[in-house]
Amino acid sequence: MTASVQERDLVVIGGGPAGLAAALAAKEDGIDDVLIIERSDELGGILNQCIHNGFGIHLFEKELTGPEYAERFIKDVMKEQIECLTGTVVTGLSREREITAVGQESGLLKIKAKAVVLAMGCRERTRSAIHIPGDRPAGVFTAGTIQQLINLDGYLPGKTVVILGSGDIGLIMARRLTLEGVKVQGVVEIMSYPGGLNRNIAQCLNDFGIPLYLSHTVVEIRGKERVEGVVVAPVDSRRVPILDRSFYVPCDTIVLSVGLIPENELSRMADVRLSSTTSGAYVDENLQTSVDGIFACGNVLHVHDVVDFVTRESWRAGKNAARFIKSGLPQCGIAVKPGKNVRYVVPHMVSGEQDVEFFLRASRPMGRSVLSIQPGLREVRQRIVKPSEMISVTLSADVIAKAKSSGEIRFELDERGTGQ
Amino acid sequence: MLVHFLECVVKAVSELVTRPKDSLGQFDILVIGGGVVGTAIARSLARYRWKTALVERFAELSFGTSKANSGIVHAGFHSTPGTLKAELCSKGCLMFPDLTSELDVEYKQNGVIMVAMSDEETDKLHMYLKQGEENRVPGMQFLSGDELRSREPNLSDRVVAGIFAPTGGVVSPFELTLALGENAAANGVSVFLETEVTGMEVRDRSIVQVNTNKGSIVARLVINAAGLYADKVANMAGDYSFTIRPRKGEEYLLDKRLEGTVHSTIFPLPTPVSKGILVIPTVHGNLMLGPTAEDTDDREDLSTTFEGFQQIFSMCSKMVNGLSPSDLIATFAGLRPASNRDDFVIGPSEQARNLINVGGIESPGLTAAPAIAEMVLEIVKDMSSDLGLPIEENEDYDPTRPGVRRFRCMTDEQRAAAIAEDPLFARIVCRCEQVTEAEIVDAIRRGARTLDGVKLRTRTGMGRCQGGFCTSRVMKILSRELGIPMTSITKRGGESRILLYEIKELLSASSDSVGAVDSDRTLSSGASVDTSGGDSKA
Structure with a gap:
């Protein structure tokens, strides 16, 4: 019964926006033998359940819905006749790029690939991951699960909802639920600033009069069988709940939008080195991980806030995977480091031989600021800085090359005029 | 005491109001409680030709105390020598290798x-x-x-x-309980779920009838393995010899x-x-x-x-x-279910002639459970002639449970073979724990009726995403296999429904219901806010 091992040029794990772009880019660069493996029955990934619009502003200058955005790439994949295995789950991946997968069409499958692109996306942080005490009734969901249940399956969880966390999916679901006649009692956010994009605060909460409780958290869930309510409390500057100022909010459903975690279980199997800050792989400017021939892009690498950036990054991953297969890739000797007020920068290593687009996030909200790229490479003014809004900067090869002697590029953010 | 009195009054009144006329049947032996102790006892009793019933108040077996047990098979050095805990723990521990292999329950003797x-x-x-x-x-x-x-x-x-x-080990307490119950049922024990004992009729110090929310049961012998409510059940028969705290x-x-x-x-x-x-x-x-x-x-x-x-x-x-x-x-x-005695409370009631109490089964109760079942069986045999229960072996008794095929435990070769046999093994539903549709269908055929029932049997939703991705898929399989609508599926029975409405249901019902105010508001403002910003964060 042992499956014979197939030899393939490029295997892309994940058929969401990242995987689709990477596969198309590699194909464009002359790799004909590309296989996409997707665990769901449809290509498109999480975009399929994102029926709101606003996708594609940067790439297409249009506000598409999630499925519309995905469809553009799926059509191209079909046109290019790129092979796709849907309903197929990768269960194993080794450093030697040997893949084991299981799917209804193909049964148990073993593949040895010349290059692999990791594009598995991310999962949502759960109730336990943030430890909310209390009962364990039915009616506690993550925002993405609710989005799937409403938009794809056609069901509503309940009729009164409290949302914990002001991440973008939570905000979008606040509006979606309200439009379905569900009463959203409020969005509770432990930080003193919202987790989601400004436009979502305006369009999903303010436009519907949904209250946002900043510097508050849920300290207890109540309800033996089904959720009956939550206890909400303000938090102090160290985010410790002030229990004697807590209040009870009745509801039958709790929706959690408390963060996303890149799904790197397969990367771990292949010994890919992971960053504790992004929970994604360490990559160089080619999006190659610490393991030769294994690339990572999209939300499995770091969590993006707009899909257009996922596509751009993944396109590069596909191009570089093609280059790796055809001629190999140069070494990258310059380390990229986050400095003051910067939480992370991707990629982590560059060569100075080609232009690179860097993605970075601030560690705290700031006003008018300057992003300085050391050693004295460039300064970029920022109007407003928020951890929820990713910053992208492109440096040309000759600018990066100036850091060859020091071997390090450092990104720092300073609030203008304060020196902080 | 007052609280207790009030509870009794409330129970008595509600019984008068809701008392069902249906009879669930006549049995030789009734076991109250579908935790690890009750199911182990029921399975041991099935070795004899007694007509046995088991009642459980929750939607599925193991949903009470057993579900949340730590799953440790204790070696036996913790308990004070001479106690039932010490004797039954040491004895039970040594029974686990055979028991778990008969029932195909995962067990690791890790010390x-x-x-x-x-x-x-x-x-x-x-x-x-x-x-x-x-x-x-x-x-x-x-x-x-x-x-x-x-x-x-x-x-x-x-x-x-x-x-x-x-000799210490680890076992999954709910897998063990569900397997014991499944094997007991396969050997002829009638299992009644969502069946809560509400009272007893006692005449001449004998229980003549046990009333439940689903109907009455007549049994010659009642075994009280009611866990957290074992004292309440004993009280119904006039036995106040122990309390549960x-x-x-x-x-x-x-x-x-x-x-x-x-x-x-x-x-x-x-x-x-x-x-x-x-x-x-x-x-x-x-x-x-x-x-x-x-x-x-x-x-x-x-x-x-x-x-x-x-x-x-x-x-x-x-x-x-x-x-x-x-x-x-x-x-x-x-x-x-700790009792006010320092030890397990196991033995014939001194007040009711046909009642055996098995109460206060706290740690090391899981380890002791198979030994407790053997001890209770001996007590039943001792009482059998007085109760008119002839001791006849059940020649059809089969201690083995059909094996459970766990995809995550298979080698690649075994996986390929399983898929060739049943293509549903190629459909991984729970990605974190690698549970296939074949296993979920099997769990439902073995008795799973709820999301937690599937979860405890197969591990769907037990991994790091905690059901974020698979909840909807498991619900669809439950809905299909049981022939019930998605909105009827519960997390663990009772009022724990997961999806309360279909889409648009709250909008169409807006004229008089709670949804009225909200949907009016959203309908008026909803039309003008369609210029939303989108995000791929999911």
């Missing part, structure tokens, strides 16, 4: 280690060593801190000595990433009320920390607390390195 973190504690270890010898616990060893660390490199430097007992325990489950941090279950020295907070490598490869021990009067309080969380991480981190709350994937609490 237990009790650690001392001071010289004073080391002295106490010798007491437990001696106690273990008296309880005839085989193979115990006294080891120094360094010897322990060469066996378990992640034990902290604070550990100065310990006892290792090789629940003791809550919180458990914290960590990601499988930490598998291998410790190999044996690590115990501190016991406290006066419990065996302390442990680091448990579960049979499924997670680490579990717990349980706390807190007396409570609330028999339904399964909440976790911030205090419990803090206590557990501070205690466990003293014994084992590398534990962090950032690896938490699930938290839960269970209630130990």
